[in-house]
Amino acid sequence: MIRADFEIIQRWIKPNSRALDLGCGDGTLLAYLEEKKQVHGYGLENNPHNIAQCIEQGVNVIEQDLDKGLQNFSNHSFDTVIMTQALQAVHYPDLILDEMLRVGKECIVTFPNFGHWRCRLYLAVRGRMPVSKFMPYTWYNTPNIHFCTFTDFEALCYRKNLHIVDRLVVDQTHQGHWLSRLSPNLFGEIAIYRLTR
Amino acid sequence: MPESIPADSVGLVEPQTAHFAEPLQLFSERSLPEFELIYETYGQLNANASNAILICHALSGHHHAAGYHSMEDKKPGWWDNAIGPGKAIDTHRFFVVSLNNLGGCHGSTGPTSIDPKSGKIYGPDFPLVTVQDWVNSQALLADRLGISQWAAVIGGSLGGMQALQWSIAYPERISHALVIASAPKLSAQNIAFNEVARQAIRSDEDFQDGRYLDQQVMPRRGLKLARMIGHITYLSDDSMREKFGREMRGGKLKYGYDVDFEVESYLRYQGQTFSETFDANSYLLMTKALDYFDPAREHDDNLASTLKLAQCKFLLISFTTDWRFAPERSREIVDALLEARKQVSYLEVDAPQGHDAFLMPIPRYMEAFQAYMNRIADEVNQ
Numbered sequence: 001m002i003r004a005d006f007e008i009i010q011r012w013i014k015p016n017s018r019a020l021d022l023g024c025g026d027g028t029l030l031a032y033l034e035e036k037k038q039v040h041g042y043g044l045e046n047n048p049h050n051i052a053q054c055i056e057q058g059v060n061v062i063e064q065d066l067d068k069g070l071q072n073f074s075n076h077s078f079d080t081v082i083m084t085q086a087l088q089a090v091h092y093p094d095l096i097l098d099e100m101l102r103v104g105k106e107c108i109v110t111f112p113n114f115g116h117w118r119c120r121l122y123l124a125v126r127g128r129m130p131v132s133k134f135m136p137y138t139w140y141n142t143p144n145i146h147f148c149t150f151t152d153f154e155a156l157c158y159r160k161n162l163h164i165v166d167r168l169v170v171d172q173t174h175q176g177h178w179l180s181r182l183s184p185n186l187f188g189e190i191a192i193y194r195l196t197r
Numbered sequence: 198m199p200e201s202i203p204a205d206s207v208g209l210v211e212p213q214t215a216h217f218a219e220p221l222q223l224f225s226e227r228s229l230p231e232f233e234l235i236y237e238t239y240g241q242l243n244a245n246a247s248n249a250i251l252i253c254h255a256l257s258g259h260h261h262a263a264g265y266h267s268m269e270d271k272k273p274g275w276w277d278n279a280i281g282p283g284k285a286i287d288t289h290r291f292f293v294v295s296l297n298n299l300g301g302c303h304g305s306t307g308p309t310s311i312d313p314k315s316g317k318i319y320g321p322d323f324p325l326v327t328v329q330d331w332v333n334s335q336a337l338l339a340d341r342l343g344i345s346q347w348a349a350v351i352g353g354s355l356g357g358m359q360a361l362q363w364s365i366a367y368p369e370r371i372s373h374a375l376v377i378a379s380a381p382k383l384s385a386q387n388i389a390f391n392e393v394a395r396q397a398i399r400s401d402e403d404f405q406d407g408r409y410l411d412q413q414v415m416p417r418r419g420l421k422l423a424r425m426i427g428h429i430t431y432l433s434d435d436s437m438r439e440k441f442g443r444e445m446r447g448g449k450l451k452y453g454y455d456v457d458f459e460v461e462s463y464l465r466y467q468g469q470t471f472s473e474t475f476d477a478n479s480y481l482l483m484t485k486a487l488d489y490f491d492p493a494r495e496h497d498d499n500l501a502s503t504l505k506l507a508q509c510k511f512l513l514i515s516f517t518t519d520w521r522f523a524p525e526r527s528r529e530i531v532d533a534l535l536e537a538r539k540q541v542s543y544l545e546v547d548a549p550q551g552h553d554a555f556l557m558p559i560p561r562y563m564e565a566f567q568a569y570m571n572r573i574a575d576e577v578n579q
Contacts, residue, residue, distance in 0.1 A: 018538075040538070042535070042541075048544075048547075048561050051542075051544055051565065052561070052564050052565050052568055054542070055512075055542055055565050055568040055569050055572070056568040056571070056572070058572050059542075060540055060541060060542050061542045061543075061544075062531060062535070062541070062542065062543045063543055063544045063545045072528070072531075072532040072535060073535065074536060077535075077536075
């Protein structure tokens with residue numbers, strides 16, 4: 001059973017196009033895109049276990065630290081650069097967005113919304129950084145060093161002059177909901193953005 | 198000596214020799230009138246000859262990559278921890294060919310062979326052979342064995358250069374290239390170390406301009422020195438600290454020029470052993486083959502356009518503490534392959550052993566290696 005966000009991303013990918021997946025995990029998305037859309041893909045990953053799994057799946061994977069940029073990729077050498085659930089874990093989210101749109105003609109980014117009502121309530125009532133099943137880490141020991149809200153992200157896109165082609169807001173099970181359509185930054189848990197320069 | 202053959206060993210193996218009566222044109226514009234290649238095979242070639250793997254050896258390697266020659270052998274072949282039943286290169290699934298390269302001193306035609314023209318030992322008259330020449334001779338061996346396409350060509354260090362050369366020289370004859378702890382060409386520092394090694398050999402008075410065998414002497418001191426220098430470059434600072442530290446031989450300083458520290462004793466021993474088994478002219482030739490390797494040279498020094506010729510898929514592996522062929526050198530190849538839009542995977546294994554790591558059964562390395570090989574085996578069986 002493929003993750004619902006992958007199913008959404010898949011719809012935005014052209015057949016036979018070139019895709020680069022930043023923080024590609026175990027390669028599931030790329031393997032899915034290769035099967036479904038005959039995509040020519042590469043994944044970048046720095047977790048040894050994930051890299052081994054990519055190799056096992058037959059996905060091209062390059063061991064690379066995203067915080068060091070994408071200098072080894074030339075301008076517009078990919079149709080789509082994808083980054084799912086990794087934006088909040090990189091050192092320079094703004095620079096990586098620049099890099100993604102330098103290397104790719106468009107990019108797809110997904111990240112969790114720190115402005116979700118549960119986070120707000122947790123912080124308001126307990127006065128502490130939210131810890132939940134969805135965000136299970138303590139503030140001092142977490143890969144997620146750059147949480148933001150949807151509004152924060154869109155403000156960054158505006159400042160950088162990035163064009164938001166599409167935006168889908170879903171919950172943890174990647175379903176849309178009327179509440180999150182009504183007030184995404186309050187009720188949406190995960191956003192899937194499609195951006196161009 | 199193996200008391201009994203381990204279950205995951207290819208067991209007792211016997212080298213074979215292929216004789217080639219046709220002249221081989223070399224890149225030096227010289228040629229060999231005829232030549233022999235000694236090789237071993239492990240596993241069974243399948244009916245359509247699609248499961249063949251070529252192993253390319255490094256500077257001082259040879260054809261004996263796995264198993265034992267006799268029950269008296271102290272050690273198995275040099276890459277036994279990667280080749281065998283159930284190992285990364287699974288001999289249940291693959292037919293593995295491992296040869297000694299031309300110019301070597303383990304049974305293939307080289308400087309210690311007889312020159313058919315003069316009836317004397319070649320010695321220093323043996324032509325310089327290059328990585329391209331090796332690959333051409335390996336292609337002739339493939340023909341002989343009925344292998345039109347290798348499922349994979351695999352090598353570490355200088356062996357990785359041969360795998361890379363295969364991918365561009367015979368793109369239609371190789372499905373996968375596994376290039377481990379290698380480089381697209383030597384750096385000035387690499388060449389410098391090789392030159393010191395050559396000078397050590399050539400300045401030994403027993404070298405006799407390479408005609409030592411005619412004089413029935415051996416330039417052992419030179420070869421020993423050359424190996425000692427080389428050996429330092431195969432280890433990392435960390436691994437030497439770990440292995441020897443400042444550990445003293447005999448527990449105290451001797452205030453003389455004999456061995457004080459364990460590391461000195463180790464290097465002397467390694468150098469001595471090597472000098473008794475390796476031919477000095479072969480060593481000179483192998484280091485030159487390394488220096489000359491630079492496939493991009495014929496393509497305006499553009500590695501990406503060189504690699505455009507390749508059709509195979511690639512796996513590259515480097516090791517963090519390898520300073521002889523550092524991870525950056527593998528990255529050069531990876532980046533060129535990305536630019537050339539080739540299928541490539543790359544891993545940088547955190548390992549303390551330096552360049553030698555490519556010969557070690559490091560769990561992360563072996564797991565990824567095996568995963569990749571399993572994928573090849575599945576393709577072969579499709």
